[in-house]
Amino acid sequence: MENVTIRMLAERLQLSTATISKALSNSHEISEETKQRVLALAAELNYVPNPYASSLRKKSSHTIAVVIPEVADSFFAEAINGIESVAQDKGYHVLIYLTHESFMKEQAILKDFQSGRVDGVLISVTTETTAAAHGLAQLAKEIPLVFFDRVCEEVTAARITTDDTIAAYNATSHLIAGGCRHIGLLSASRQLSISNRRAEGFQQALAAHQLPLTAASVLHCSNDPVATQQVLQTALQQHHYDGLIATTEKLATAVYQACEALSLNIPGDIQVIGFSNLSTARFLHPSLTTVSQPAFDMGKAAATLLFRALKSSSFPLNEQQQVIPSSLIVRNSTKAH
Amino acid sequence: MENVTIRMLAERLQLSTATISKALSNSHEISEETKQRVLALAAELNYVPNPYASSLRKKSSHTIAVVIPEVADSFFAEAINGIESVAQDKGYHVLIYLTHESFMKEQAILKDFQSGRVDGVLISVTTETTAAAHGLAQLAKEIPLVFFDRVCEEVTAARITTDDTIAAYNATSHLIAGGCRHIGLLSASRQLSISNRRAEGFQQALAAHQLPLTAASVLHCSNDPVATQQVLQTALQQHHYDGLIATTEKLATAVYQACEALSLNIPGDIQVIGFSNLSTARFLHPSLTTVSQPAFDMGKAAATLLFRALKSSSFPLNEQQQVIPSSLIVRNSTKAH
């Protein structure tokens, strides 16, 4: 069976395609009666509009893109739910693109967006993404774009972030209050702004408590889990950390693995805090003290901003910035209360 | 700056749009020299083809849809990675649709696919999906469709599943070997075929060991976590289970929560097995014995099948069935070895 088109409806009803089109979009120029006839036949023949024809003509696709490094991560999964909740509401489609932390892939994806495939973009950049000479700044000028969580600070565009500096400061202070003196910060990236913000908060807290910042204080980990495990175990053996802050979810579980391998007791030998939205955090052994990010709300806020821009082109999207607070959830991997 | 089109390239090079189009698609009818000139100018002007124009004309979009209940679930997240890995390889785009276990939403999404928006569909149905009078059978005739994990058995279409019956049989036997005599199976759905397969395996194992199947043996849980927790705690108090099999990831953590609330010791008072791909399973307290599904491979297999059908229309897609084995990973939430 061929696909039903507007023209078939027009022929059957002895009307023009223009009239059908208008009737289907509920235009006020069309009489109630005609609308009813059109809608009835459309339903009967199971008419489904061709989105490509419509997009081509209207130069808008009712589709937004979400570009993230990884989907197997509680933060991003929850953020997607937040985004979806508002997209569904507005009748928009959501295209999800995974960069797997590859800058190359990210670039290729962004380039594709110049085609007009999507009406707007929500993005959380890769750990490799540098500001320089990147299509991002360009793209942000061409179509509505909102950064969430992992922003590119050098690019002028809307941003939804959490209070990374403060969160790291508080996490560090919490460890210090619990008696830690040799704290390590596990960082996932050297260029990522949120990594740097977290490192800043960490350093500020150390300074505020007259604790030294050494070469071992900040430990840079890669995206490769095997390499990370290696680095981690080596570091744990060389430097006798009594506290560790894992700045990503994957790093948090990596710490548990390393401690298990080295028979280090948490929190006896070493206290641990993870930036994580793991729903199982409270059931871990020991339960994990976390910096919990408002993932769903961040996704929702980012999408909301984007749709405001999509609705009214005069909305100053690029000036929008929102910081949504995270919270420190104290559990048994740390000693302070 | 306006978007660069094929016509602009044509004018600049004094060629026809047809020639440009063919040159860009590397047609053999075009001379090497012309191709070079076209490619050079395209690169210079940063030409990006309009996918909607192309899709409209070719009636294919180089896009596939993935329809799943939920993304914040290790199984589906990993499956997406598997799907993505082959889609990226083939240069296809992946649209992800979340049903949130709602049959209504699923129907609306599937209907949209009749528009030709996507070239093929990979789907794992909702817990509410019933076979009857559903758009699925219809859709499977119109465009290539592959079920993965949660199949609709009544619909003739390709399927990638895991060995649910056997997995449940083995899980149950494992509990019995560990001394359990009053085992409960936590089911997420009454109609879902994989739930029924798992229940079958469970019952077979009970029968094989001369254990009775009672009204309390199979416990049906809803999608609402609060209601589920309620049901679970009530059941745990009324019936003195000594073993529990959670057939979904969410149910597995719900069990930990309920046991904590009721101060039930795992595995002392009650042994637990979860169907789950949680990466944190080994770090839980106690570490969780799991039936681990080959999520990534299932996604990959489903996508591979789909692309074979997309490549050659003579490929008998609907006859394809693959069962990829899961594995029982024994940890400390159960006693047998």
Added chain:
DNA sequence: CTGAAAGCGCTAACAG
């Protein structure tokens, strides 16, 4: 209130 006509950007015969 309805219709005629033009065209979004690209591709696929078919000629030459």
Added chain:
DNA sequence: CTGTTAGCGCTTTCAG
């Protein structure tokens, strides 16, 4: 090897 022509299905002036 290159060009002409037509049209995918829909929306949008502009006329009537």
